[in-house]
Amino acid sequence: MKRKIVSIIGTGVIGAGWAARFLAKGYVVKAYDPNKESLEKLKKNIQTAFKSLKKLGLNKNASLKNLNVFTNLNDALHETTFVQENAPESERIKKNILKTIDNIIPKKVIIASSSSGLLPSKIQSACKFPERVLIGHPFNPVYLLPLVEIVAGKKTSHTNVKKLKKLxxxxxxxxxxxxxxxxxxxxxxxxxxxxxxxxxxxxDGVASTEEVDDAIVYGPGLRWAFMGVCLTFHLAGGETGMKHMLEQFGPALKLPWTKLKAPELTNKLKKAMVSGTKKQAGKFNIQELEEQRDLFLIEIMKTLNKNQKEKFPNWGRKYNNFK
Ligand SMILES: NC(=O)c1ccc[n+]([C@@H]2O[C@H](COP(=O)([O-])OP(=O)(O)OC[C@H]3O[C@@H](n4cnc5c(N)ncnc54)[C@H](O)[C@@H]3O)[C@@H](O)[C@H]2O)c1
Structure with a gap:
């Protein structure tokens, strides 16, 4: 049987993650990047991702041989059934690349952008067939984390939203x-x-980068792996749940407990962030940290999956990452 071809456009951190996920699920991946070096790194990054993906179980058709890399966009789009775009986060770049892709491939093929926050109505605006352009925003590492946000633009068709969800x-x-x-x-x-x-x-000198991270990792972060902020605070209200929570902490909403506007990114703050996180990383380079992160994620996801299946069959947060 002919295997489905998907095109991954832009192969940095996120493009590589998508490529690994599709390959692990048995697809043929055609990857494009204008930068040859990115395509070289892609192969290495996919090999690293596969170490983790093997622990979850690969599709029977999964093979690194199904990866094809191109510096020519037309070649990467040939016979494609789906396009995931992962170019740099710039409205100008996205608009241009989406317009170019839209001009090359048949109008039925969906084009999803990994943008982290751009409006789909804007980036689809130069396309002839904007109804097939939408956001599919994933989370790093894409080959492990299940969440992907789908955002339709004004001209995206509802049918394509449903099709993308299914894919x-x-x-x-x-x-x-x-x-x-x-x-x-x-x-x-x-x-x-x-x-x-x-x-x-x-x-403001209240804490170091390490202390800020500890404030999440040893507390709220552990809860967040299982429950979101709303349900967590429902439990914070004791027997009457959210009702009591709002009565007790409602007044605190008026206290200066947050400063949502970002501070000025001064050289001093940049230095504090870079040197603080370098100290936290210690002797580990990025690749070693990524491998450790993946092992932790797999253990947490296995626990969540087991609990959801056994104890919360109707939890509604099921996903099919494990075989
Ligand atoms: N890094 C994250 O955690 C993260 C998470 C979710 C979504 N995203 C989004 O994914 C997209 C890619 O981010 P990233 O972190 O992988 O960036 P990155 O810098 O790692 O990779 C970008 C890649 O795009 C290539 N590129 C440059 N111009 C291009 C063009 N015109 N067409 C195609 N490719 C081009 C670059 O050579 C590079 O390989 C962005 O929109 C970003 O907002 C990033």
């Missing part, structure tokens, strides 16, 4: 359809709030 489910993901087009979508808005607050805490 992502087929490759073991948990698609979340964002109901209203908004910059930053859902998850990045939440992460961004935490990130800006962390920068303020460091900028």
């Amino acid at each position: 992502y489910e087929h490759i073991g993901m948990r698609p979340l359809i964002v109901q209203k087009e908004i910059e930053g979508y859902i998850s990045d808005r939440l992460q961004e709030a935490l990130w800006r607050e962390a920068l303020h805490i460091i900028n």
Whole structure:
């Protein structure tokens, strides 16, 4: 049987993650990057990802031989059935590359962009067939984390939203359809709030980068692996749940407990961030840290999967990452 071809456009951190996920699920991947060096790194990154993916179980057709790399866009789009674009986060670059792709491939083929926060209506605006252009925003490492946010632009068709959801489910993901087009979508808005607050805490000399990280890793982060912020706070309210939580902590919403606007990114703050995280990384380089992160994620995901299947069959957060 002929295996499905997907095109991965831009093969940096995120493009490599998508390529690894599709390969692990038995697809043929045609990857394009204008930079030869990125394509060389891609092969190495996919080999690293496969070490983790093997632990989850590969599709019977999965093979690194199904990876084809190109510096010519037309070649990477030949006979494709789906395009995932991962070019740098710039409205100008995305608009141009989407327009070029839209001109090359048949109008039925869906084009998803991995953008972290750009509005799909803007980046689809130069396309002849904008109804097949939308956001599919994943999370790093894409080959392990199930979440992907789908955001439609004004001209995206509902049918294509449904088709994309089905495709992502087929490759073991948990698609979340964002109901209203908004910059930053859902998850990045939440992460961004935490990130800006962390920068303020460091900028104001309240804590080091390591202490800020410990404040999440040993506390809320452990809960967040299982429950989101809303359900967690429902439990914080004791027997009457969220009702009591709101009564007790409602007034605190008026206290100066957060400064959501980002601080000025001064050289002093940049230095504190870079030297702080370098110290935290210690003797480990990025690749070694990524491998450790993957091992932790797999253990946590196995635990979640087991609990969801055995104890919460109707939990509604099921995904099919494990064989
Ligand atoms: N890094 C993350 O954690 C993360 C998470 C989710 C989404 N994203 C989004 O994914 C996209 C890619 O981010 P990344 O972190 O992989 O960036 P990256 O810098 O690692 O990779 C970008 C790649 O795009 C290539 N490129 C440059 N111009 C191009 C063009 N015109 N057409 C195609 N490719 C081109 C570069 O050579 C490079 O290999 C961005 O939109 C980003 O916002 C990133």
